[in-house]
Amino acid sequence: MTATATREATVFVPGHITGFFSAHHTDDPTTTGSRGAGLTITTGVELHVRRGPTVTPEIKLNGKSISIEAVDNVIDILEIGDINVTAQTALPLGAGFGVSGAMTLGVAFGSNAVAAETNTRAESALITAAHCAEVRAGTGLGDVVAQARGGFPIRVEPGAPHVGQLDGITATPRVEYCSFGAVSTESVLNANTDVLTTAGEQALKTLQATPTATQFMTLAYQFGVETGLLTSEVQEVIADVHTTGGTAAMAMLGNTVFALGDDLSAAGYDPVVCQIHNGGVTIQQQGSNRVGDQCNPQTIEHSS
Amino acid sequence: MTATATREATVFVPGHITGFFSAHHTDDPTTTGSRGAGLTITTGVELHVRRGPTVTPEIKLNGKSISIEAVDNVIDILEIGDINVTAQTALPLGAGFGVSGAMTLGVAFGSNAVAAETNTRAESALITAAHCAEVRAGTGLGDVVAQARGGFPIRVEPGAPHVGQLDGITATPRVEYCSFGAVSTESVLNANTDVLTTAGEQALKTLQATPTATQFMTLAYQFGVETGLLTSEVQEVIADVHTTGGTAAMAMLGNTVFALGDDLSAAGYDPVVCQIHNGGVTIQQQGSNRVGDQCNPQTIEHSS
Numbered sequence: 021m022t023a024t025a026t027r028e029a030t031v032f033v034p035g036h037i038t039g040f041f042s043a044h045h046t047d048d049p050t051t052t053g054s055r056g057a058g059l060t061i062t063t064g065v066e067l068h069v070r071r072g073p074t075v076t077p078e079i080k081l082n083g084k085s086i087s088i089e090a091v092d093n094v095i096d097i098l099e100i101g102d103i104n105v106t107a108q109t110a111l112p113l114g115a116g117f118g119v120s121g122a123m124t125l126g127v128a129f130g131s132n133a134v135a136a137e138t139n140t141r142a143e144s145a146l147i148t149a150a151h152c153a154e155v156r157a158g159t160g161l162g163d164v165v166a167q168a169r170g171g172f173p174i175r176v177e178p179g180a181p182h183v184g185q186l187d188g189i190t191a192t193p194r195v196e197y198c199s200f201g202a203v204s205t206e207s208v209l210n211a212n213t214d215v216l217t218t219a220g221e222q223a224l225k226t227l228q229a230t231p232t233a234t235q236f237m238t239l240a241y242q243f244g245v246e247t248g249l250l251t252s253e254v255q256e257v258i259a260d261v262h263t264t265g266g267t268a269a270m271a272m273l274g275n276t277v278f279a280l281g282d283d284l285s286a287a288g289y290d291p292v293v294c295q296i297h298n299g300g301v302t303i304q305q306q307g308s309n310r311v312g313d314q315c316n317p318q319t320i321e322h323s324s
Numbered sequence: 325m326t327a328t329a330t331r332e333a334t335v336f337v338p339g340h341i342t343g344f345f346s347a348h349h350t351d352d353p354t355t356t357g358s359r360g361a362g363l364t365i366t367t368g369v370e371l372h373v374r375r376g377p378t379v380t381p382e383i384k385l386n387g388k389s390i391s392i393e394a395v396d397n398v399i400d401i402l403e404i405g406d407i408n409v410t411a412q413t414a415l416p417l418g419a420g421f422g423v424s425g426a427m428t429l430g431v432a433f434g435s436n437a438v439a440a441e442t443n444t445r446a447e448s449a450l451i452t453a454a455h456c457a458e459v460r461a462g463t464g465l466g467d468v469v470a471q472a473r474g475g476f477p478i479r480v481e482p483g484a485p486h487v488g489q490l491d492g493i494t495a496t497p498r499v500e501y502c503s504f505g506a507v508s509t510e511s512v513l514n515a516n517t518d519v520l521t522t523a524g525e526q527a528l529k530t531l532q533a534t535p536t537a538t539q540f541m542t543l544a545y546q547f548g549v550e551t552g553l554l555t556s557e558v559q560e561v562i563a564d565v566h567t568t569g570g571t572a573a574m575a576m577l578g579n580t581v582f583a584l585g586d587d588l589s590a591a592g593y594d595p596v597v598c599q600i601h602n603g604g605v606t607i608q609q610q611g612s613n614r615v616g617d618q619c620n621p622q623t624i625e626h627s628s
């Protein structure tokens with residue numbers, strides 16, 4: 021990178037919906053995290069990251085300047101310095117889709133992509149920094165590691181890469197959701213955490229014995245009921261979905277209801293429709309590195 | 325699954341090119357594997373897997389019946405029983421692209437997707453089975469775990485999931501390759517394995533300090549030179565690429581040369597062009613589970 025050049029990168033981070041979880045706090049953010057399971061979805065956050073002497077340091081989300089504590093933390097941990105981030109998402113904020121985790125992970129990967137080569141880090145270091153940044157901010161325990169992995173992640177052991185342990189369900193169902201916005205964190209703080217931990221750990225054990233999409237939905241639904249976390253809007257939708265023979269559950273934690281296949285639309289709702297996201301955080305464009313030609317496997321020839 | 329139904333699934337597994345490696349053998353296939361680094365590519369193997377009482381048990385690759393020891397092993401380990409697999413690939417066999425690893429991993433994931441729900445396994449169990457199947461067959465040490473992960477994988481610690489440890493380079497360069505077919509395994513057996521281990525471990529250490537695409541290519545090139553594994557065809561192409569200021573290296577182990585960006589085409593070759601594959605093995609279709617609608621993030625509405 022020359023002194024005057026502006027380097028740019030575009031990063032995509034999938035949204036993440038947690039179906040059930042148990043929280044695990046330690047004195048060390050790398051070993052702090054959550055067990056549980058959820059789905060990463062093709063609806064996510066796209067970040068355009070720029071760095072250079074003429075770039076204004078600013079973080080924007082959907083056109084507005086925004087301050088996110090976890091993003092500030094990751095800029096601090098990775099010593100990123102001045103950076104310009106323009107992010108776009110169709111996901112509602114605070115509604116259980118891991119937008120703050122996506123912003124944090126996206127800033128970590130994006131800033132790495134525009135760094136001078138000698139400052140480049142491997143993926144595990146970036147994920148660890150983003151995970152610790154979210155844990156310190158108190159805004160997430162398991163979103164970052166799930167969003168870095170992608171797919172249909174099971175959080176088997178809590179914590180950062182090489183500390184925690186991830187697995188996955190192989191299914192790739194269509195996903196539907198309806199969101200009514202943010203959920204009051206008060207309701208969670210008032211929830212009995214012993215009940216939450218017991219319910220989350222029991223659900224994980226059951227899912228590991230039969231790791232299927234159907235089992236996941238049943239367990240996510242039961243977790244919402246057992247922990248008393250369901251909002252009235254979510255309860256109403258779940259009841260309608262049950263009437264038509266489907267299963268729906270609440271995104272933990274947001275005033276959002278989700279289902280697989282067409283379980284929400286079959287019950288008369290008009291949900292957002294997306295898919296399980298194959299793979300995790302991705303750098304889509306980086307400097308002039310990407311030529312963009314498509315793979316052409318027909319021409320296995322040597323013409324020297 | 326009813327007794328008469330045929331269940332079907334389509335699975336994609338990316339190809340994997342190893343740039344450098346060191347081999348690590350133990351008495352246990354889960355702890356046996358390789359350290360090193362490579363790239364997973366968008367050219368891969370697509371498997372169509374069918375199961376049911378009227379299905380003929382057969383494994384076909386590019387229209388021909390084929391017997392692959394690692395595939396037989398994974399069918400045995402996972403107690404898959406009768407299965408019909410029709411696989412297609414544009415990758416040459418035995419040429420350093422991990423086709424046998426792809427077939428093995430694809431059969432593990434595909435057979436799981438068509439299994440009765442009570443026999444479903446989580447991803448780590450399937451990857452472990454495929455890894456052990458390849459190790460037992462002696463046809464691969466690190467392809468399966470790399471192909472399950474996708475991206476630009478660094479194999480930090482050898483072995484199956486939750487035993488070995490993976491990391492990644494964040495770059496997403498365009499990849500070019502020219503293949504001259506299979507390499508004689510004799511040349512590898514005749515190579516000094518101490519030299520190979522020393523070269524591979526030193527390369528890994530250097531890459532971890534500066535995990536960039538450019539560094540990877542330099543190390544992969546040096547590994548080929550230091551271990552004496554380069555074939556005469558590969559040597560010739562590498563020399564041409566150096567003349568035009570590029571870097572190329574040999575796929576370990578195949579008579580194949582690869583480069584990033586346009587380094588092969590700039591030297592006058594007509595390579596196959598592909599990209600780093602985002603994400604690893606993927607189930608593309610499974611029974612009637614996939615509705616196929618695209619995500620429509622504009623319609624965040626609730627119309628009950």
